[in-house]
Amino acid sequence: SKAAIDNSNIIETNNDACQCKLFAIERGYWKDPYLKLLAHSTQHERRTPEISLGYYVRVYGLRSLIEKFIKLTNGQCQIINLGCGFDTTIFYLLDNENLKFKHFVDVDFDELTEVKSMRIQRVPFLQKKFSQANQSLKIPCGFHSSLYTILPADLRDITQLDSQLKRLFEHGILDLTLPTIFISECVLVYMSNEHSSNLLRYLSQTFSQCCLFVNFEQINMNDRFGQIMIENLKQRSCHLVGMDSCQDKTSQCQRYLDANFTSAQCVTLNEYYRKYLNSNEKQRIEHIDGGLDEKELLEQLFEHYCFSWAYRDEKNLGLNRIAF
Numbered sequence: 001s002k003a004a005i006d007n008s009n010i011i012e013t014n015n016d017a018c019q020c021k022l023f024a025i026e027r028g029y030w031k032d033p034y035l036k037l038l039a040h041s042t043q044h045e046r047r048t049p050e051i052s053l054g055y056y057v058r059v060y061g062l063r064s065l066i067e068k069f070i071k072l073t074n075g076q077c078q079i080i081n082l083g084c085g086f087d088t089t090i091f092y093l094l095d096n097e098n099l100k101f102k103h104f105v106d107v108d109f110d111e112l113t114e115v116k117s118m119r120i121q122r123v124p125f126l127q128k129k130f131s132q133a134n135q136s137l138k139i140p141c142g143f144h145s146s147l148y149t150i151l152p153a154d155l156r157d158i159t160q161l162d163s164q165l166k167r168l169f170e171h172g173i174l175d176l177t178l179p180t181i182f183i184s185e186c187v188l189v190y191m192s193n194e195h196s197s198n199l200l201r202y203l204s205q206t207f208s209q210c211c212l213f214v215n216f217e218q219i220n221m222n223d224r225f226g227q228i229m230i231e232n233l234k235q236r237s238c239h240l241v242g243m244d245s246c247q248d249k250t251s252q253c254q255r256y257l258d259a260n261f262t263s264a265q266c267v268t269l270n271e272y273y274r275k276y277l278n279s280n281e282k283q284r285i286e287h288i289d290g291g292l293d294e295k296e297l298l299e300q301l302f303e304h305y306c307f308s309w310a311y312r313d314e315k316n317l318g319l320n321r322i323a324f
């Protein structure tokens with residue numbers, strides 16, 4: 001069917017992200033012993049230093065917002081990773097004594113969650129991270145333990161997502177009264193603006209007591225460089241369908257406000273890199289691949305990605321304080 005074909009192209013974007021991350025990890029940009037076990041991949045093409053730096057900043061920036069959220073809530077929180085792919089944040093958190101949380105949910109299409117679940121179950125190094133769950137759970141999920149659930153759902157189908165989440169509420173796995181952080185790392189761009197807006201509206205309404213939505217994706221795609229990026233993806237049958245209305249920082253934030261979030265912020269990767277990234281770290285990563293000849297290419301690339309985040313905080317827990 002047409003829908004199945006469309007999904008396989010979208011799912012394929014996860015391979016791209018994994019290949020780039022694996023290359024950067026192998027070069028020493030950051031440490032992650034888990035991704036290669038999940039992605040089942042040993043060979044990856046060489047990437048330019050700019051691309052590896054971009055992935056470093058993407059992972060590092062998102063994790064820093066997650067860590068701030070965990071600290072603010074003293075670990076009394078839940079984390080929901082939308083369009084998770086083979087992302088390894090769950091393992092990063094489990095390895096970190098200071099980063100406690102109540103439950104972590106990875107969500108993606110069932111074709112992907114099935115593979116991710118199977119690999120975790122079959123690789124002892126991954127499997128042993130999880131203790132057996134005490135619930136005799138009758139939910140159609142790929143994997144479930146006391147701290148972690150892998151949940152299949154199409155994020156464009158709110159009815160489906162809602163019934164999947166409801167099962168987790170009913171079994172006491174998720175709790176609507178707990179602060180919840182949603183992560184979407186290069187996911188919304190693969191959905192129409194209408195689908196993204198519906199998703200955001202549904203989440204802000206369902207988790208209205210206290211939720212933070214954190215997003216990383218392309219931005220400023222109207223210039224020549226942006227058009228080349230879009231064209232490159234299109235050639236691999238991958239369409240950034242969500243790019244038409246979220247073109248700049250203002251529209252990124254407006255999308256959240258329209259979906260009933262209270263307040264929103266957006267920073268480009270350039271701004272993040274200049275203002276917030278630790279200068280020792282910057283020194284280190286810029287020299288991994290022998291130093292950058294000129295910064296122009298990096299700045300051009302970094303102008304086309306952003307972090308944005310928004311909150312709704314009826315409990316007044318202080319989510320307005322979360323920023324880089």
Ligand code: SAM
Nearest residue numbers: 011013014017083084085108109154155156185
């Ligand atoms: N977040 C991961 C990361 O950054 O490493 C994966 C990013 S990959 C570019 C996009 C992911 O979003 C894919 O795994 C894809 O299957 C998922 N995705 C896109 N649209 C989705 C939808 N409508 N429902 C569920 N998952 C979706």
